[in-house]
Amino acid sequence: MTMGTTIFGKKNNSPTNAAVNPRISDNLLKTRNYFNQLKFRLGIGVLACFIIPHALLSFYFHFQFTAALKKTGKLNMQALAKSQRNTVDLFLREREMNLRNLFYTRDFTPAPKEDKMLFYLQNLNHHSDAFVDVGFLNGQGIQTGYAGPFPNLLGKDYKHEAWFTTLVAQKKDYVITDIHLGFRNKPHFTIAVKQTVSESLCIMRATIDPDKFYMFLRSIGKGKEMETTLVNARGTYQLVDPLKANLLETSRYLPPKDMSAGIYEIHDENGTMLTAHAWLMETHWALVISQPLKIIHAQMYKTRNMMMVNLALITLFLALVIWITVSRLMNRAQKIAEQSHQLQTQLIHASKLASVGELATGVAHEINNPLAIITSTTGVVRDMLNPEFNLDSRPEAILGELDTIESAAFRASGITRQLLDFGRKNEPRKGLHDINEILENVVIGVKKHRFNLADIELVKNYAPQLPKIRIDADQISQVFLNLLNNAEDAISESGTITISTSREKDQVITMIQDTGDGMPPDQVKEIFTPFYTTKEAGKGTGLGLSISLGIINSMGGTIEVQSLPGRGSLFTISLPAGTPDFNDSNDNNNKGGEG
Amino acid sequence: MKILLVDDEELFRIAVAKQLAVRGHTVHEAGTGEEGLAMACDLSLDVVLLDMRLPGMNGTATLKEMKRVSPLTEIIMLTGHATVKAAMEAINMGAFDYMTKPMGINELIYKMEDAYTKKRLTKQQLKVTTTPVNNR
Known part of the structure; x- marks a missing residue:
């Protein structure tokens, strides 16, 4: 046979003491405050759960994207510089080929006439309008043939010109000069090609207009606010935007000569510029392109701004959705909690009604x-006064009957007074109470009304000098009444109910033991469930123990149940000896009122 | 009528017994169910007034036993609390009727006379049915 033992823990969160209690509104207010705080915390928590990972991911991807975009921007710039460098190289190579081809025209002679030179100029201009003029030089450097806008150059001696001496001395059969003023005193480039014809050195020379060359350079350049320049190894501008600088001036930026191509961030008064260079193959020039960093990164900034707006919008949307959801959820939970309060109130009220009904x-x-x-004794007196019955109607005899009537009336009034006392105890009040006194009062009431008719022996083992504890005497009486009623109901024929009190450390223990039917373990688990009853229909409401558990829990105590089928049950109530005041607001009033 | 009054309230028993006695009835008193049952066995009673709530053997149990040992005796249940259900149960178990306390003496006597009439009729009917057919 197994013994069912169950301890019902202290301070559960079930609302208690709501019936006829000014703390109902306090409890409801506390519940509402609790749910409001919970709503706020839950809302912030859930929002943070959504937003923090989203923000972290967004920032991570933003930085990754930014780094990739910056790298890509530099690579693009460098590739553009190289691409334009190749185009300029090709342009110069083409111009050199145009000039060289003049040696291979059908009726070329080492001493071309004027009309021939005009034909050559037309031929060159046919390929490119950058050609300004064309000249033919003999091995001594004398320009023997010329066509172009400077006819005074015909017959000029070029043998002391740097490009002429270089061309004659070098193995390579052509030369492209840096920009220079020359005999015409106007900036221009010179391309010259040498050829040996009939064992004599012949040189064909043409000049390139820097403006036309710059137009070509502009035509291959692309990009907003992008500057393209050509500088030589000394940093002198070969081609430059006339609005920014003049030809033959020295550039502030000299590309490193040991790197065929490179890219740098250069800070100046206009902000940071991304500058790329690439050295040409045909001449010692570097093509330099530069663009403001803010233009290059404009897309990146746009994306970042869009992302921030997106994050803000998502945050707002999520906050709204979460707030609505959490509000609905919390309102529902709050409603349920409030209903639970009301139900508890109704339970206690119903329990009281049940107690009153039984009473x-x-x-x-x-x-x-x-x-x-x-009524019967009144009838007797009436009979005595009736001459028909011829009874003893002396005043002494009648007085005897009146005494009986009076004593019966006082007896009835005593019962009424007890009933009123019981009713008054139902009003909530609390203070320092002796548990033995409360038990004794309950026992007197129960014994009077119930135990005197049944064959039940009541044994009381009260521990002397128990400390007074701060409890609601009405509610604890209700608990004891419930337990004693149950004990009496559990005893079907005859038995014993033992009530004991004791002190263990900081607990005051009350034990109510019966020698009744007892309960199996399954039943023990259920007895504190509201409306669970083992009594026959109409005898019990199933509320007593659930209410009792709520009351004891609210006082910081526990109820322990031990039961053995056929042997009886033991209910042990432990209450803290130093029970904290669970309603401070009423404390002073009680102290004053109890006397 | 020969009446037995079973009630744990002595003062009630005395007052009712006095009133019945002056009206020419023979009244016996008992304070418990067991006592009442013993008297029912010994005396040839017409009507028993039996309280529902008794210490020890309660009213219902006493009724059951009494009807067993003295089937012709009519029993009127007395109840202090107006739970008709318990009284109806008693009627189903063989009680003649029930009355709620407090009651007037005339009301009680009317009820007892009805019970006594029923007892007499039952007794006559029993005599008729137990008479052998060939003797008529």
């Missing part, structure tokens, strides 16, 4: 009995 049956019997004595 009423006993009270009716107790009052009707003296009333029956009164």
Whole structure:
């Protein structure tokens, strides 16, 4: 046979003491405050759960994207510089080929006439309008043939010109000069090609207009606010935007000569510029392109701004959705909690009604009995005064009957007074109480109304000098009443109910033991469930123990149940000896009122 | 009528017994169910007034036993609390009727006379049915 033992823990969160109690509104206010705080915390928590990973991911991807975009921007710039360098190289190579091809025209002679030179110029201009003029030089450097806008150059001696001496001395058969003023005193480039014809050195020379060359350079350049320049190894501008600088001036930026191509960030008064260079193959020039960093990164900034707007919008949207969801959820939970408060109130009220109902049956019997004595004895007096019956009607005899009536009336009034006392105890009040006194009061009431008719022995083992504890005497009485009623109901024929009190450390223990039917373990688990009852229909409401558990929990105590089928049950109530004041607001009033 | 009054309220018993006695009835008193049952066995009773709530053997159990040992005796249940259900149960178990306390003496006597009439009729009917057919 197994013994069912269950301890019902202290301070559960179930609302208690709501019935006829000014703390109802306090409890409801506390519940509302709790749910408001919970709503706020839950809302912030859930929002943070959504937003923080989203923000972290967004920032991570933003930085990754930024780094990739910056790298890509530099690579693009460098590739553009190289590409334009190749185009300029090709342009110069083409111009050199145009000039060289003149040696291979059908009726070329080492001493071309004027009309021939005009033909050559037309031929060159046919390929490119950058050609300004064309000249033919003999091995001594004398320009023997010329066509172009400077006819005074015909017959000029070029043998002391740097490009002429270089061309004659070098193995390579052509030369492209840096920009220079020359005999015409105007900036221009010179391309010259040498050829040996009939064992004599012949040189074909043409000049390139820097403006036309710059137009070509502009035509291959692309990009907003992008500057393209050509500088030589000394940093002198070969081609430059006339609005920014003049030809033959020295550039502030000299590309490193040891790197065929490179890219740098250069800070100046206009902000940071991304500058790329690439050295040409045909001449010692570097093509330099530069663009403001803010233009290059404009897309990146746009994306970042869009991302921030996106994050803000998502945050707002999520906040709204979460707020609505959490509000709905919390409102529902709050409603349920409030309903639970109300249900608890109703439970306690129902329990009281049930107690009153059970009491009423006993009270009716107790009052009707003296009333029956009164009516019957009145009948006796009436018979005595009736001459027909010829009874002893002396005043002494009648007084004897009146005494009986009076004593019965007092008995009825005593029962009424007890009933009123019981009713008054139901009003909530609390303070320092002796548990033995409370038990004794309950026992007197129960014994009077119930135990006197049944064959039940009541044994009381009260521990002397128990400390007074701060409890609600009404509510604890209700608990004891419930337990004693249950104990009496559990005893079907005859038995013993033992009530003991003791102190263990900081606990005051009350034990109510019966020798009744007992309960199996499965039943023990259920007895504190509201509306669970083992009594026959109409005898129990199933509320007593659930209410009792709520009351004891609210006082910081526990109820322990031990039961053995066929042997009886033991209910052990432990209450803290130093029970904290669970309603400070009423404390002073109680102290004053209890006397 | 020969009446037995079973009730744990002595003052009630005395008052009712006095009233019945002056009206020419023979009244016996008992304070418990067991006592009442013993008297029912010994005395040839017409009507028993039996309280529902008794210490020890309660009213219902006493009724059951009493009807077993003295089937012709009519029993009127007395109840201090107006739970009709318990009284109806008693009627189903063989009680003649029930009355709620307090009650007037005339009301009680009317009820007892009805019970006594029923007892007499039952007794006559029993005599008729137990008479052998060939003797008529």
